[in-house]
Amino acid sequence: MTHVADFDQMTCPTPRSQYERVLLGHGSGGKLSADLIQRVFLAELGNEVLSSLEDSATLSLDSQTNLPNHRNSGPRIAFTTDSFVVKPLFFPGGDIGKLAVHGTVNDLAVAGATPLYLSAAFILEEGFAIESLQRIVVSMRQACDEAGVTLVTGDTKVVDRGKGDEVFITTTGIGLHAANRELSIRNARPGDQIIVSGTIGDHGMTIMSTREGIEFETALESDTAPLNDLTRVMLDACPSIRVMRDPTRGGVSSTLNELATASKVGISLDEASIPVRAEVHSACEMLGLDPMYVANEGKLIVVVPEQDCQSLLTVMKQHSRGRDAAVIGSVVADHTGMVVMRSLIGGQRVVTMLAGEQLPRIC
């Protein structure tokens, strides 16, 4: 379950019409998504694990009793699912297959788990080219190999022409938690530092530019990548890490807003320190978008106690997936539940959650 906020803290009333029909914004990863999840899914299905709204569920299996038990001595597994509906299917830097593997691997990795097994369910549209499907499957295999996970089960359904869109892929992953490790979006504490593992907005702006047919001197490329080797190295070096999240749909702003709400803290950011590629910056300006809201598929946000921040940053910068890591802000006791950014020109602004739908079908 990705990117969900506690809506008790939302203040602006949502017009009734938004609850009558599904809107594109309900898939944004922002405010409308969170609202749908809270009002439709959690209202009915809420339980201790689902309602915790972590990126992956933590489950315990007790081999002695054959019964589920959330607090016992058996292995604790991480369990997460995501559907992928990205358009176009193939884009600079990746494709829907890579994204489907990386997305699920990363949800397990940022939970602090070791990703082990994936399932993949395909919904194919009648008439879709088998050759394209083959390219996607090859890409998934390569992504699984790189991430060190095994695809162990799957399903294929076909819908009639015009009732789907070529291919949708749902991947579900199982990972294993190390004993005694507890990462949670509820763990951030005032004084903690916030690090992003690299440049932001690369994936979302690549998809947007591809769709809009915009070209730049330096080609934009999706950052889609597995993060489990980076997270392993980070957790080995710095066991004090409080939270990790991958800022996918809804971007860094939505992830940090969820964090501020769930941990009941404020977040202060320094815009000048946030790494953004020049070409992403240009594309954002051209399309009137803010990179803080744009999806990433190979980046993570990590919250760490101040005394361990520099050593963690050093470790991250030595890893190929963390070369451009930077401290972008800190957790504060002020303005609980809010993200406030000191802008490039010196003023302060509140960075809210993504309100509507900026980039449909970005992942």
Add this chain to the structure above:
Amino acid sequence: MTHVADFDQMTCPTPRSQYERVLLGHGSGGKLSADLIQRVFLAELGNEVLSSLEDSATLSLDSQTNLPNHRNSGPRIAFTTDSFVVKPLFFPGGDIGKLAVHGTVNDLAVAGATPLYLSAAFILEEGFAIESLQRIVVSMRQACDEAGVTLVTGDTKVVDRGKGDEVFITTTGIGLHAANRELSIRNARPGDQIIVSGTIGDHGMTIMSTREGIEFETALESDTAPLNDLTRVMLDACPSIRVMRDPTRGGVSSTLNELATASKVGISLDEASIPVRAEVHSACEMLGLDPMYVANEGKLIVVVPEQDCQSLLTVMKQHSRGRDAAVIGSVVADHTGMVVMRSLIGGQRVVTMLAGEQLPRIC
């Protein structure tokens, strides 16, 4: 991974054009599905677990080493996924939500595992009525409660109008295997008896009749139901059970053909002993369909050594989900890989796998 046969044994060549575009038949659960899986998915992604083509993957987790190991002493889990694209969403006896929970619960149950946890990923079409989504979610909650499983994680994506069809749901399940139990589609032995847990074709003919607007004096109803309580009772009473499968897409004929192929045995059926409701029989006649190929969503096939057959049948008949259980045939050493049925009028006929697409979007 449901309903797949080893295509080494298929003899008729498939025209090349079938590999160029996805056809509705690729989702039938029959021959074309198996072919797509073999040539596109297994060719690239094949590994020991995936290639075993069981309804669910069996995985071992070793809490000591934090590494996957398929043959160790840690708990063995069952893992399975299915997408649901049934049309219409609501039908007599159930809806897509119930089906999505039952389908995944049953894949775990027939593997001999205790279903514990589910994930659910929704692909919503822009414009879909939220009230319908709410009805589906309520139905899923009721189905989870009845089956004793917990929905612990999920995802929601939205696609633009005309690029989906109201809602598709992918459920993935985790179950726990009892120590030392090994059910497998490879386990059938000559002399074993084959039992079906009740009437066949109810789900598929309900969907078809609803679509075609056909009405009968006695209303048809889908048999969608969780089978995990029945399988628990069966396995407790009869540990010698060799194989269990739920004959969903592709029907009883496809399941038995897979079994004959995977176990390298022949299967002899007696048509007179196969339970079919009168109204299903009428609907099949009217639409020119054979109930042997029609999907079931609350039935199972079990293969059991002859000496335990009657005691198992008695136990099954005492359970509400097995009241109409019947012995329908036996495993033989002859005609390896083939299913042969003695028909009502006394002749013998070969019952092949579903070749094309009989009932698109049946689950």
